[in-house]
Amino acid sequence: MAKKNVTLKDISRATGVHVSTVSRALTPNERSSLSDEVVKRIRETAKEMGYRPNRLASSLRTRKTMTVGVMIPDITNSVFPPIVRGMESALEPAGYASIQVNTDSDADREARLYDVLRERGVDGIINAAVHRTDPAVERIAEDIPVVTVNRKVEGSTIPAVISDDAGGVTSLVDYLSERGHKHIGHIAGPDTISTGVVRRTAFEEAMRRRGISNPAELISTATYFVEEEGARCADDLLDRNGGITALLCANDRLAIGALGALSRRGLACPEDISITGFNNVPFLDLIPPGLTTVQILQFDVGRTAAEILLKMMGAPDTGVPATTILPVSIDERGSVAPRHAQDRRRKRPLRVARRAG
Amino acid sequence: MAKKNVTLKDISRATGVHVSTVSRALTPNERSSLSDEVVKRIRETAKEMGYRPNRLASSLRTRKTMTVGVMIPDITNSVFPPIVRGMESALEPAGYASIQVNTDSDADREARLYDVLRERGVDGIINAAVHRTDPAVERIAEDIPVVTVNRKVEGSTIPAVISDDAGGVTSLVDYLSERGHKHIGHIAGPDTISTGVVRRTAFEEAMRRRGISNPAELISTATYFVEEEGARCADDLLDRNGGITALLCANDRLAIGALGALSRRGLACPEDISITGFNNVPFLDLIPPGLTTVQILQFDVGRTAAEILLKMMGAPDTGVPATTILPVSIDERGSVAPRHAQDRRRKRPLRVARRAG
């Protein structure tokens, strides 16, 4: 069925030169030591015969597969596809293909997938699924170049490309404060993931600067970045602390969950409670009341990570930045209202009931 | 840096047997002809030494890479990630990894990507990005197994796994008709893609059965499955035909675009115009008024395609179904209202203005 692929040997036979000469003629660098006439003749017949190099054979010999592994927690989480496209935009022009795998944040799966990638001889790995402490990836990183993206391994030397999580949270706290919010609750991300912790820490610091001595009371921590956890934490916070007028959520999915919890409680956003998200995933603008969120440069994060990996794979000793932080910006929408507007609308019985409960 | 990988030769040296014996001892099938004692000894030392077979070498010899190519138009289009996960769920347990590429529906890019996949020696291709007529994929399919997913190439023998597009559209027309809608407009998908044409054809037939002699007047065709085109076509239809009370859109993105166009015209959905989508992409339920849409089994479509490809790769002569059609169902939400409800609310001046404009 498969039409037999032409090999160097075939071209060698057709042109009458040795196979090694053919190889050199077809390699841009080596071409120099050959006569122009021979090179031309070889390249022409190669084209005529429709020669396509067999990368496997090449890889076996050179120990470079021109393939990178891309590890994602779950591609159905819409924050990741643009990141993947960003990587692709840098990898493909450089001649690299990528093997993509989804870890589902499952340690067993991760271990297996590392094996899969290693067996296939990937030249490097871009990992968007690392944990805050992650011995597995540190071990791999001793053998092959690794870059983490969107997250980082704490205290590790693995280069990371992330967004300005702390800056984003700080800006949000400022933004809410300027609108009169003092009791701001935080639905924190998992404490096993750097983004969760970095954003929470930034929240705590920002709140302390604003005179809140014990911000921990205003925090509820999600075990996963999923809507259900956002709802659970929102309920938790509102049960524990009736004075809260705003919820700063560690990402959009948690915020969407919080929105659901609010409406189930008969509360409106932003009239009763203001809410903010993080990431600005696609379609978010269409979900009422329009989540005010932090816009991260998903595509650029992916692209930058790929560029750094390319540099590492090209020259292993070249210095690359340990951490690259990309800027963020606040995308204002309808989910935040000034504090007094909220107070005016808020019905007193509701507050009493909350305190009693 | 990279700790040297153990090879068969290393194990051969350690155990004192020939490398070929080691190879056989480690291959489940071949093991039979060896003495149990030798097999046991070899497998044990192999484990001790941490042997990992070099797939490249193996692939070079066996001409099987245990890798498949996955072609997607654009992974940021949220209909595709679940499909990809479905494929993965079948491929990974079977020992296959996948190289994913995005075509952006660009012919040049596609051609290049086919080359990329072929050079890398993929054992098969799952293509979710084919066109209705697609000579490129037909050519490839002569050489290696190909399955198309979500779309199909018209009149081709390439196995396809799709959803019941026609059935879904027919059900929607019924659904709208039952609610009193007679003048149903259709925003059709691109006529270069099977889904676009199949859905449009189903619409035309369903309308004819309902006594509409020339349904073409009720159709506006999008050039791409994007929101802007949905908006443009919605405007087009409403301008051309003031009597329309419902818009059946070929997919969710077109429907979302149509929603936007409506509100820009000062029309409400569903009060003025009912709208339906197709695919039921994530988050769609959160976008008001909640798009009534066709639920397709994205994950299963992907999984089934992968299973068929596995069968083709395993036994090239085995018969596989030419077309596998997976069932769909209607997901009712708020974007469809009964016709008379619309009539009652609709303001007469608006209709006049439309006719005049």
Place this chain on the structure above:
DNA sequence: CCAGCTTACGCAATCGATTGCACACACCTA
């Protein structure tokens, strides 16, 4: 006119695993 240096290319090993064939040895039968 020949040593010595380039230039241009051929030779053969190599990457690591697979596999058809050969072969040695044990056992069995006539």
Place this chain on the structure above:
DNA sequence: TAGGTGTGTGCAATCGATTGCGTAAGCTGG
């Protein structure tokens, strides 16, 4: 005991491209 039948391993070619080294031809200079 010779011949036959297995069994369990070893040998070596092979997949296709890469690359260090060798070498013949051509050229330069003293």
